[in-house]
Amino acid sequence: MITQDSWLLIDDDAAFLQVLQRALSRQGIEATATHCHSEAFHAMEAQVFRKCVLDLNLAGESGLQLLPELLAKQPALEILVLTGYGSIATAVEAVRRGAVNYLCKPVTVRQLMSGFEALTKVPELREEPPSVEEMEREHIQRVLNEHDGNVSATARALHMHRRTLQRKLQKHSRWRN
Template sequence: MTTPILIIDDDPTFNAILVRTLSRRGHPAIGAENGEDALRLASQHQAGRVVLDLNLNGVSGLSLIPQLLAINPHARIVVLTGYGSIATAVEAVKRGATQYLAKPVEIEAILGAFEDDALPDSPATPDEPLSMDRLEWEHIQRVLNEHAGNISATARALKMHRRTLQRKLGKHPVRA
């Protein structure tokens, strides 16, 4: 019997839909909406495949990667995010994630990311340099990651008012 795919996402609707869709396609899945439940289920089921949301109720999902790998060093972890950035993608892979995908994502892309021959996409060299807005977004994401998702500490490091930072983070990433 195969172990279920562990879905870790704080959005209960998205979590339930992903669990149901995977199960209907012959891939048993279980869901967790927070880190504590995720680690308990990962240990209980020796999860070998994990779909991890980058933002779990304001806490970085990246912090779970080493803990999940401590439970099962061979686990393949796919990080999903609605606000992708190069900085967080690099950090996810450094911590041991197999793949980093931006939402919305097709179920085939998630399943494909678990394949043995699936390698993280290398960023394509852009034809034109990144816009100033995109560079700012990337810098904010890098500093936010350095401060473990702490908005106040990030705002201080950026010498920016906390509300201004929250407003910038509430927007979708700007296009290159």
């Protein structure tokens, strides 16, 4: 069953999901909140969604990896990617994988709604340059995406021990919050 405004929310931040779901409800939008890919796929088996808000970093899982899987399950789904740290590289990769837009957190419900309307909008980037840690995180994320999420292959490509990369990925997931 598809309703006029049925949204799927995928984010590992429970507080953010609750606030967003409540705000969308006030706008007359039915939203189903999920915290990981398995919950999202379970929800998609029960309902067809029109729009999806997908966090880029899902507690160690990559939203970019999940994006094509969501579209394979529901090809008409419009997916907007959210991230705490915007970069041109991840914005381009998100759109290449099927996202209709890419926005940086924090966002308002109005910005989300207009994000679906402005499908060709260039993401807003911060004025100050990224920190070394942010650049490292973006580089690791790009190489991880190039290797389809394979941590061992990514570690080899970065000339880094696999356990060191895993620690950095865990640290990066904590930076997001």
